[in-house]
Amino acid sequence: MKQLVNSDTLLGGFFGLVALILLRSSYHSSDVFLLPGDAPPFLVAQLALYAVLALSLAILIKGVLRGGVAPGDIRWRPTFLMMALLLMTTVLFKMAGYLLIVPLAVAGCCLILGYRKPVPLVGLSVAVPVATYLLLVKFASLPLPTIPGLEF
Structure with missing residues (x-):
């Protein structure tokens, strides 16, 4: 079995997890005042977080496909x-x-x-x-x- 620990899997997983946590909190923010017809206040931030999530997943997949390295080489x-x-x-x-x-x-x-x-x-x-x-x-x-x- 291939080793999956490398810098790509660690950073891709970490930034993906952070993006997911921030996305979840942006959708559950209850102290936001909206007028009818207004765009959601976190729309631009959510789009940026989706981009970060997509890039993190791409880095994570690249790391998984590349395989791990010996622990001394990391x-x-x-x-x-x-x-x-x-x-x-x-x-x-x-x-x-x-x-x-x-x-x-x-x-x-x-x-x-x-x-x-x-x-x-x-x-x-x-x-x-x-x-x-x-x-x-x-x-x-x-x-x-x-x-x-x-x-x-």
Whole structure:
């Protein structure tokens, strides 16, 4: 029997599970006020979560088809660091605000993946959060947590 433990199955399974939990909670949120004819408030977020779920399942299937590797060959440190980064980002997201936590999370993700050049690292850490902020807040009108004491 093939070994199924590898970075693809671990990360694909983890992100798929997170997407499922967030999707479930988005459908069971009872404190949302809707007017007749309004689009559901979590529609854009749910579509993004469905995309994450589909990509996670594709990564998981790729990992299963690829098969496992010998336990000594697995790079566990980046896998667990990425999971810890996602968990820490999720916990601190609402307390510290989107524009403070997400740039740090993107920079941490880049460092875990081995990107060390300062210009691309800073560029990605600024461009990704600003682009997603503009997309979600300005165009999709979704509220994101703000930095405490700072309103945009």
